[in-house]
Amino acid sequence: MNIVASNNYIDLVLYGKIKDDILNLYPNLGDYHQKCIVDERYKKYGGGFKNDSQIATMKKYVDNLENMKKDPMFKSYSSIDLIQKHGRKKVVALKICKEIDEKGEIDWEKGIFNKSREFLD
Numbered sequence: 001m002n003i004v005a006s007n008n009y010i011d012l013v014l015y016g017k018i019k020d021d022i023l024n025l026y027p028n029l030g031d032y033h034q035k036c037i038v039d040e041r042y043k044k045y046g047g048g049f050k051n052d053s054q055i056a057t058m059k060k061y062v063d064n065l066e067n068m069k070k071d072p073m074f075k076s077y078s079s080i081d082l083i084q085k086h087g088r089k090k091v092v093a094l095k096i097c098k099e100i101d102e103k104g105e106i107d108w109e110k111g112i113f114n115k116s117r118e119f120l121d
Helices: 012-025 031-044 053-070 079-086 088-100
Strands: 105-107 112-114
Touching: 012 031, 079 088, 088 105, 088 112
Parallel strands: none
Antiparallel strands: 105 112
16 A cells, blocks of 8 residues: 655654554555545644645544444444445445435445435425
8 A cells, every 4th residue: 555645744754653553553444544544643643734625534534434333233344344245336325325315324234225204205
């Protein structure tokens, strides 16, 4: 996996240390997920960004993970398990359905989305 620091990071030494740790801890995650974890820890340990769009992207990723964890069916699954079971496109499609229809429910076991009553009509 190859994660390259953008020009947006202020402290490249801190970024390099965190990146090395993440690559060692999570060697099987995709580049995007590793990058998001690096960004989150970089900010947590006091690293700064030159542009706030990086922070917004990181926050959106973390919020999506938190929303998935709140789903009662998600308790026994990690995002890696879901992607292995249903495929990346299916997991993303289910999350998009949930964003559009917030009252609908995702059945992670079957990989289907149950629409709310508002969208059935």
